[in-house]
Amino acid sequence: MAEAHQAVAFQFTVTPDGIDLHLCHEALRQVYLSGLHSWKKRFVRFKNGVMTGVYPGSPAGFMIVVVSYMSYNKYKMLDPSLGLVAKLVIMTTSYLMLFSLSAQSGYQIVGGVLVGTGLWVTIIMIMRNVLKSLLSWHGWMQSRHGSLTLSTRVWLFLVKLFSGRKPMLYSFQNSLPRLPVPSVKDTCRRYLESVRPLMNDEQFERMTALSKDFEKNLGPRLQWYLKLKSWWASNYVSDWWEEYIYLRGRGPIMVNSNYYAMDFLYVFPTSVQAARAGNAIHSIMLYRRKLDRAQIKPLMLLHTIPMCSSQYERMFNTTRVPGVETDTIQHMNESKHIAVYHKGRFFKVWMFYDGRLLLPREIEQQMERILADKSEPSPGEEKLAALTAGERTPWAKARDAHFSRGKNKLCLDAIEKAAFFVTLDDTEQRYDADNKVKSLDSYAKSLLHGKCYDRWFDKSFNIIIYKNGTMGLNAEHSWADAPIVGHLWEHVLSMDPKLGYTEEGHCHGKQHPNLPGPQRLQWDISAECQEVIESSLTVARALADDVDCHIIPFNEFGKGLIKSCRTSPDAFIQIALQLAHYRDKGKFCLTYEASMTRLFREGRTETVRSCTMETCDFVRAMVRDETERLRLLKVAAEKHQNMYRLAMTGEGIDRHLFCLYVVSKYLGEDSAFLKEVLSEPWRLSTSQTPLQQVELFDLVRHPELVSSGGGFGPVADDGYGVSYIILGDSLINFHISSKFSSPETVSRASLSDSFYLFTGSLNKFSSLFNRI
The missing domain is CATH 3.30.559.70 (Choline/Carnitine o-acyltransferase, domain 2)
Incomplete structure (x- = not known):
């Protein structure tokens, strides 16, 4: 009962002599400390809000600008406000005799602080807008890792120059560019390209006709509303994505x-x-x-x-x-x-x-x-x-x-x-x-x-x-x-x-x-x-x-071997997944890979459609044991990397089509093209779990400190969910999920067989790389 008594601040009883009040000093002390903690937290939040609000400016920068400006004016004997401060004071005061010659120095100080503050804010706004313009350029993604071009090096130097010192978590929020809205024409073209390996000629011709009709008629009208939203909202996708994909389910x-x-x-x-x-x-x-x-x-x-x-x-x-x-x-x-x-x-x-x-x-x-x-x-x-x-x-x-x-x-x-x-x-x-x-x-x-x-x-x-x-x-x-x-x-x-x-x-x-x-x-x-x-x-x-869930640590090789062959580890694994799926099912399927759009303000995710014509060509060559497999692998990997870059830079397909569909519903317009696009099932849904804070784990000295990563359930009832994490140079952990009820993934044996086909694909890749 001691805990219960300490939770009560005071007790009182009514007696013939009046109310007998007993204060619990320990409880009152806890109330005081709790309030003190809350006020400290509010102060810290207020201070951080101010620091973030003026970033890349800082209090030290403010003092330097204001003091330097006032010193210059004093040396030149200038009134920084051009007499405006004195006029404002005199206009609001009925006793002119209060203002002597000595007050002029006070006007200069007030004017210097106000004008210096304005100059400081102007510098901050210029730095922010320059940084936002710099961050809107994504040419740096074309450079190979470890071999940056001269233009990328110059660009990185300018970004650092205008980024300020010691940023806090939210310091760059006001400097991030808005997510751009791709053109309807480009989105339709990329969509048709992504579904070409999944459709026969007749199906593809029908889808092409629907796409052309949408691009010519309804699409531009929907795009106008989407453009309007992109100018007004911080991000034209995120709020609708959260509401319609998650919260309305x-x-x-x-x-x-x-x-x-x-x-x-x-x-x-x-x-x-x-x-x-x-x-x-x-x-x-x-x-x-x-x-x-x-x-x-x-x-x-x-x-x-x-x-x-x-x-x-x-x-x-x-x-x-x-x-x-x-x-x-x-x-x-x-x-x-x-x-x-x-x-x-x-x-x-x-x-x-x-x-x-x-x-x-x-x-x-x-x-x-x-x-x-x-x-x-x-x-x-x-x-x-x-x-x-x-x-x-x-x-x-x-x-x-x-x-x-x-x-x-x-x-x-x-x-x-x-x-x-x-x-x-x-x-x-x-x-x-x-x-x-x-x-x-x-x-x-x-x-x-x-x-x-x-x-x-x-x-x-x-x-x-x-x-x-x-x-x-x-x-x-x-x-x-x-x-x-x-x-x-x-x-x-x-x-x-x-x-x-x-x-x-x-x-x-x-x-x-x-x-x-x-x-x-x-x-x-x-x-x-x-x-x-x-x-x-x-x-x-x-x-x-x-x-059904199946997890296995794959340690026969890892990103060390893959990167030594100048190939993206993510592209390598995605292509291996396509090979495994094809060897298991004898066909290709619409594949979802999650990418991020956090280079933009309030960005979340975009889809990389990993099943491409180039990947399919390579998979068929691997199955048939053809001689051009290595060249086709490099072509497929480069295609995948380019698609990942497009997704990261706001030029993806699926979020744009999703938002166009939402606008069509608001307008009460039916689009056969959009309806069909958004009803296509993702039978292979994949995601990489990135290791973001590499400095926290020394996997060279302590290889045992590796996590198994994480996973998720299958997106389609008759499909697979695959998550993977690349750890160090020689470990890749995979998480694969499916449903027992599906005839396509009928049992654990089926899932295990599919997974071992996948690991066999990785091993076959390894032997292919050893020939380089």
Whole structure:
């Protein structure tokens, strides 16, 4: 009961002598420290907002400009305001006798500060616009890695010159160019080129006719509205992409949208579940503090070219809230607690005490209390989170009917307004060198969907800590893309060896003797609501049971060999995927590879259509064992790289066509061309997980510190989802998913056979390269 007493600031009793008031000094002290922490955070945010708002300017630059300008005016005996300041003061004052000759120096100082400030702001605006113009040039992408042309070197020098010093996370937001709108003609041409290997002559002629009709008639009208939006909005794609692709989807987001990330592959830091949670949660909260203070370095290509950082804003304190027709994203500016799930119970755990962040051992102490709690879940509580795993509309109706008032609303708020969600899983997952396939497949499925009721899939991300100390992450997709979460996950994994553990496997440090314990959330879930929960769980389990996952670390060779042959590793793997798919199915399919458009403000992703005519020519040559395979490989790789450049620079196909389709719906116009384009299934959906903070991991000295990367569910019911991460020079980790119910991917055996065809393709590539 000590924790309960400390949570009350004062007590009073009514006696015959009046009211007897007892203040709890410890509680009042905590209130004071909490308020102090909040005000410090507000001040830091205000300061960072000012620093970002004037970047590439700085207070030091302001002083230099103003003092230099005033010194020049004093030397030349000039009035910088040309008498305007004196006239304004005199006009607003009725007592002229107050102004003596000595006031002239005051006018000069005020005028010098005002005009100097204006000059400083003008310099900032000029630098920003020059930098924006420089960043609109993408010729640097044509240079081979390690051999920059003279024009690219000059351009990089100018970008550095106008980029300022010591940028913070959001410093470049106002300097990034807007995403350009491609011409309808170019988009239609590239689209036809992308589908040519997938259609016979008759189908292609029909699609060409539809394209020409669209390009001539409806397309220009839709393009006009899109151009208008691009001039007005920061990004003509991102808001519609978030709303229509993610938030308006009514199906389950578990498996279909959420994705996962894995722990270290070969290293097991501790087998103590609470200790692993202590270090991981503390690392995440340190990252959040750096994020709040904008102290995270913006991601910069070639250490010079900035990328958009807007997606970081909603990483923490964020929840996807269900709606009947469309979901919304709820983001809180501040949250001082996390929500924890263990064996059917939910807990609210405060992350601050005595005005500071809890240390790893103190967080471990809180997790130990939860693990030691033997209380039973209240009726309906254990499987409550299944609502977030099922269809969105039933969840929205149940939320409104059963969680909009009373203690259920308070409990739901504790979860939705938490910094993030933690699951203390009661199962064990780990890479087993003696049983690689089964152990990693089980691990992936657990992270992707768990038991369908032990993850809060609506939260921006869930941290899962298993009983044996292994951990992982499950992330909701609408608020940001995988590289943003990957940046956080790299920080967490890199911090784990630094924070370390004792010989017994516990976090370093001491327990806190007066730390209030976790707060158990108390629900009142009606029988009617429990029926909705069971219904959602049935839907979710059917979806989860249908998903097959296959993960394997491929270490026979890696990017070291590929790059030594002057070939892009990403292009190499994409071409290998096409070869594997063709050897498995005997045909090609529409292939999705995710690229990013973060070179532009509020950019997210674009599609690279990896199945090209050049790739198909190479695949057929490999299958037939023809002699020109090496030349065809290089041609296909160059084509793929060029398509990736186009996607990154705003010249992709699919986002433009998607936005044209949205405009057509707003105008009430039907387009046979757009309808057919957007209904084509992506039977092979692929994505590379990039290692963004290479400096955090010395894989040469510590090759064991590699992650398994992450993965996602299949996009098409009869297709594959493939994610891969390239680690060091000799390891590529693959994550492949499909559905049991599809006759095209009927069983695990089929999936495994397909994967080994893929690894066989890689090995065949290797032997081909050895002949160079």
